[in-house]
Amino acid sequence: xxxxxxxxxxxxxxxxxxxxxxxxxxxxxxxxxxxxxxxxxxxxxxxxxxxxxxxxxxxxxxxxxxxxxxxxxxxxxxxxxxxxxxxxxxxxxxxxxxxxxxxxxxxxxxxxxxxxxxxxxxxxxxxxxxxxxxxxxxxxxxxxxxxxxxxxxxxxxxxxxxxxxxxxxxxxxxxxxxxxxxxxxxxxxxxxxxxxxxxxxxxxxxxxxxxxxxxxxxxxxxxxxxxxxxxxxxxxxxxxxxxxxxxxxxxxxxxxxxxxxxxxxxxxxxxxxxxxxxxxxxxxxxxxxxxxxxxxxxxxxxxxxxxxxxxxxxxxxxxxxxxxxxxxxxxxx
Amino acid sequence: xxxxxxxxxxxxxxxxxxxxxxxxxxxxxxxxxxxxxxxxxxxxxxxxxxxxxxxxxxxxxxxxxxxxxxxxxxxxxxxxxxxxxxxxxxxxxxxxxxxxxxxxxxxxxxxxxxxxxxxxxxxxxxxxxxxxxxxxxxxxxxxxxxxxxxxxxxxxxxxxxxxxxxxxxxxxxxxxxxxxxxxxxxxxxxxxxxxxxxxxxxxxxxxxxxxxxxxxxxxxxxxxxxxxxxxxxxxxxxxxxxxxxxxxxxxxxxxxxxxxxxxxxxxxxxxxxxxxxxxxxxxxxxxxxxxxxxxxxxxxxxxxxxxxxxxxxxxxxxxxxxxxxxxxxxxxx
DNA sequence: CACCATACTTAGAGCGCGTCAATATTGCAA
DNA sequence: TTGCAATATTGACGCGCTCTAAGTATGGTG
Numbered sequence: 001x002x003x004x005x006x007x008x009x010x011x012x013x014x015x016x017x018x019x020x021x022x023x024x025x026x027x028x029x030x031x032x033x034x035x036x037x038x039x040x041x042x043x044x045x046x047x048x049x050x051x052x053x054x055x056x057x058x059x060x061x062x063x064x065x066x067x068x069x070x071x072x073x074x075x076x077x078x079x080x081x082x083x084x085x086x087x088x089x090x091x092x093x094x095x096x097x098x099x100x101x102x103x104x105x106x107x108x109x110x111x112x113x114x115x116x117x118x119x120x121x122x123x124x125x126x127x128x129x130x131x132x133x134x135x136x137x138x139x140x141x142x143x144x145x146x147x148x149x150x151x152x153x154x155x156x157x158x159x160x161x162x163x164x165x166x167x168x169x170x171x172x173x174x175x176x177x178x179x180x181x182x183x184x185x186x187x188x189x190x191x192x193x194x195x196x197x198x199x200x201x202x203x204x205x206x207x208x209x210x211x212x213x214x215x216x217x218x219x220x221x222x223x224x225x226x227x228x229x230x231x232x233x234x235x236x237x238x239x240x241x242x243x244x245x246x247x248x249x250x251x252x253x254x255x256x257x258x259x260x261x262x263x264x265x266x267x268x269x270x271x272x273x274x275x276x277x278x279x280x281x282x283x284x285x286x287x288x289x290x291x292x293x294x295x296x297x298x299x300x301x302x303x304x305x306x307x308x309x310x311x312x313x314x315x316x317x318x319x320x321x322x323x324x325x326x327x328x329x330x331x332x333x
Numbered sequence: 334x335x336x337x338x339x340x341x342x343x344x345x346x347x348x349x350x351x352x353x354x355x356x357x358x359x360x361x362x363x364x365x366x367x368x369x370x371x372x373x374x375x376x377x378x379x380x381x382x383x384x385x386x387x388x389x390x391x392x393x394x395x396x397x398x399x400x401x402x403x404x405x406x407x408x409x410x411x412x413x414x415x416x417x418x419x420x421x422x423x424x425x426x427x428x429x430x431x432x433x434x435x436x437x438x439x440x441x442x443x444x445x446x447x448x449x450x451x452x453x454x455x456x457x458x459x460x461x462x463x464x465x466x467x468x469x470x471x472x473x474x475x476x477x478x479x480x481x482x483x484x485x486x487x488x489x490x491x492x493x494x495x496x497x498x499x500x501x502x503x504x505x506x507x508x509x510x511x512x513x514x515x516x517x518x519x520x521x522x523x524x525x526x527x528x529x530x531x532x533x534x535x536x537x538x539x540x541x542x543x544x545x546x547x548x549x550x551x552x553x554x555x556x557x558x559x560x561x562x563x564x565x566x567x568x569x570x571x572x573x574x575x576x577x578x579x580x581x582x583x584x585x586x587x588x589x590x591x592x593x594x595x596x597x598x599x600x601x602x603x604x605x606x607x608x609x610x611x612x613x614x615x616x617x618x619x620x621x622x623x624x625x626x627x628x629x630x631x632x633x634x635x636x637x638x639x640x641x642x643x644x645x646x647x648x649x650x651x652x653x654x655x656x657x658x659x660x661x662x663x664x665x666x
Numbered sequence: 667c668a669c670c671a672t673a674c675t676t677a678g679a680g681c682g683c684g685t686c687a688a689t690a691t692t693g694c695a696a
Numbered sequence: 697t698t699g700c701a702a703t704a705t706t707g708a709c710g711c712g713c714t715c716t717a718a719g720t721a722t723g724g725t726g
Contacts, residue, residue, distance in 0.1 A: 010674080010675085011674070012675095012676095013674080013675065013714095013715095014673090014674065014675080016714070016715090019713095020714085024672065024673065024674090025673075026672090026673065026674090029674080043443050044712085045384070045445060046440075046444045046445065047380045047381075047383050047384045047444070047445060047711090047713090048380075048384050048681090048711070048712035049713055049714075050380050050713090051378070051381055051681045051683085051711090051713070051714085052681050052712075053681085053713080053714050053715080054681070058423075065409060066399070066405045066406070066412055067402075067405065067406045067409040067620070069400075069603070072400065072402065072405035072409075073400045075399050075424075076400040076405075079424065079425070083426065083433070083437070088423060088425070088444065089423065090391075090421060090422065090423055091408075092412070092421070093409070093412050093413070100416070103416075106376070109376050110378065111391075112378060112379065134376075215607070244607045244609070247609045248607055248609065251609065270400075270402070270604070271603070274548070274577045274580065274581055274604065274610065276584065276609050277604070277607065277609050277610060287400070334682070334683070335682095344705050345683095345705095346704080346706080346707095347703090349683075349684065349685090350704090352683095357702065357703065357704095358703075359703065362703085362704080377682085377683075378681090378682050378683065380683090381682035381684085381711090382682080383683090383711090384681090384710095384711045384712065384713085385682075385684040385710075385711055386711085
């Protein structure tokens with residue numbers, strides 16, 4: 001900085017003012033400073049800057065795994081807005097392990113990120129509260145009571161309701177659910193499913209196949225279902241990966257979709273709309289979720305205010321894996 | 334740090350030694366310091382640390398877009414290894430625009446990252462050389478001559494060769510190619526395709542449909558192909574997204590795959606192995622590419638040595654979108 | 667003319683650490 | 697006892713910047 005000042009023939013303070021893009025600097029001097037800087041290849045040192053100013057232009061993002069498109073797309077949304085606003089992104093994956101998540105939080109805090117966005121963390125509520133006490137925190141896709149943080153949530157009950165309404169509207173009664181285990185949204189979708197089935201007086205048809213959010217879970221759920229004496233006429237999968245596994249597993253077992261069984265997924269990941277999959281599914285606007293998460297975070301950083309919960313309404317995307325049940329079709333024919 | 338020292342009844346220097354996990358500190362004092370630190374909620378300040386030590390435990394990653402699984406999975410590989418080694422990841426997307434990429438590089442350099450991994454950058458060779466002059470650089474999926482950087486490359490010629498050998502082995506002659514435009518690997522695959530066709534004395538059948546790496550390109554390529562008097566018997570798509578678009582577009586046009594046309598993709602992204610897509614494609618080990626990129630980068634950081642180029646050999650994954658051409662099948666029948 | 671806003675300089679403290687040299691303390695073996 | 701290595705302390709400097717306070721120069725306004 002000294003060198004730049006000397007080169008431009010101004011004081012070090014003025015260089016600092018120019019670098020921070022502060023007003024009350026004449027255009028002429030500004031240019032001379034910028035020219036000198038680029039001539040000398042000078043770049044302000046972000047570390048020194050944040051040390052001195054006690055502020056950072058970085059936010060941390062913690063997610064499960066970048067190789068999971070759901071997380072990658074949310075991170076993409078965060079990144080998009082962050083780069084628009086000149087923020088930097090420090091990214092860490094927790095791999096569904098509370099221990100790794102805690103380590104990630106620690107690393108982010110050591111870097112004094114100005115805030116943290118956690119996407120469906122697996123950590124305990126206590127750990128989350130501890131993190132929230134040290135930095136502004138926004139949770140996406142997980143709710144924890146009594147934590148000083150903002151939350152971006154999908155209205156899972158609504159999404160599940162859309163699925164059931166769609167299937168029941170088609171005439172289905174035997175609607176099974178392959179659940180997502182303990183992961184984000186899994187329990188909510190399962191209980192909304194059970195509630196919905198009872199509300200539609202289909203409680204006796206309710207059937208939950210345990211699973212997780214992987215394609216393998218869908219494959220083995222398919223195997224389990226075909227072993228049973230009777231196949232349900234529709235299956236609501238906890239997410240699209242599971243649905244894809246179901247599609248594959250049922251296909252190999254000679255069960256035609258949607259002729260023999262209708263399938264609905266959840267997430268609307270990119271593969272869902274491919275013509276050869278064409279999965280009926282619940283769309284979650286992931287990029288928006290990421291952007292909204294960062295929006296809340298930045299708002300929280302500079303205006304302290306009450307915790308907010310943003311409920312995002314999912315929508316149903318009807319494609320080709322759902323149709324009226326076989327018996328109904330037969331009756332119509 | 335002062336406070337921790339006071340609380341533990343030791344000197345500030347000792348706290349520093351403990352925090353840096355240096356040897357020659359007695360276990361007893363170590364524990365006292367760590368206890369005091371956790372009691373006071375002390376966290377070393379990574380900014381101050383790197384300012385003072387002139388070293389950073391962060392690496393920067395620049396890619397196109399996290400919402401593209403290809404990039405997300407490479408980033409996932411980098412993240413995986415980074416977290417194993419205690420490195421932090423600063424991530425930025427360039428959105429295929431040289432301007433944004435330059436800005437991202439600038440931001441990373443201001444943060445004094447200890448190195449940068451660029452995944453198929455769009456920037457000019459000059460810009461890349463400039464970046465390489467300021468920080469250790471590793472490029473993944475793009476080669477630039479005369480730049481002081483390591484490179485992780487896919488052997489595109491080999492991958493394309495695998496595709497053509499497979500198709501020609503099945504009896505195909507009219508093999509078209511939907512190309513990927515100027516993006517990473519696109520030109521290489523196209524020219525390897527053209528070379529391969531000529532080498533197989535099929536030059537007269539060579540047909541390149543311009544496209545890019547999107548599903549839409551595949552859809553419109555399908556439309557273009559069916560408008561022609563004669564359909565090729567096989568199509569080599571520049572990547573899986575294009576292949577997926579082709580599958581969808583051909584399906585809507587009533588062209589059956591692989592009965593009427595065989596399709597081969599490139600990348601083996603997660604959707605490719607789904608039963609309902611089951612795309613024959615060329616597999617690129619993306620996680621490995623990411624890990625290898627970081628490995629090279631860290632090696633470069635602490636042992637200055639000659640530039641390395643690691644050529645990764647892709648493999649062909651034969652699934653259900655390829656079969657002998659119709660005429661041959663008919664002849665056999 | 668005094669007055670004042672704008673532009674710029676000077677000087678220096680301090681952000682939270684790492685680093686280093688010099689020195690002190692301890693335990694333990696010879 | 698001496699000696700020595702392993703531990704620990706002290707004090708000071710500097711990393712590259714921000715920020716404050718106080719001051720100087722310049723030009724325009726009433």
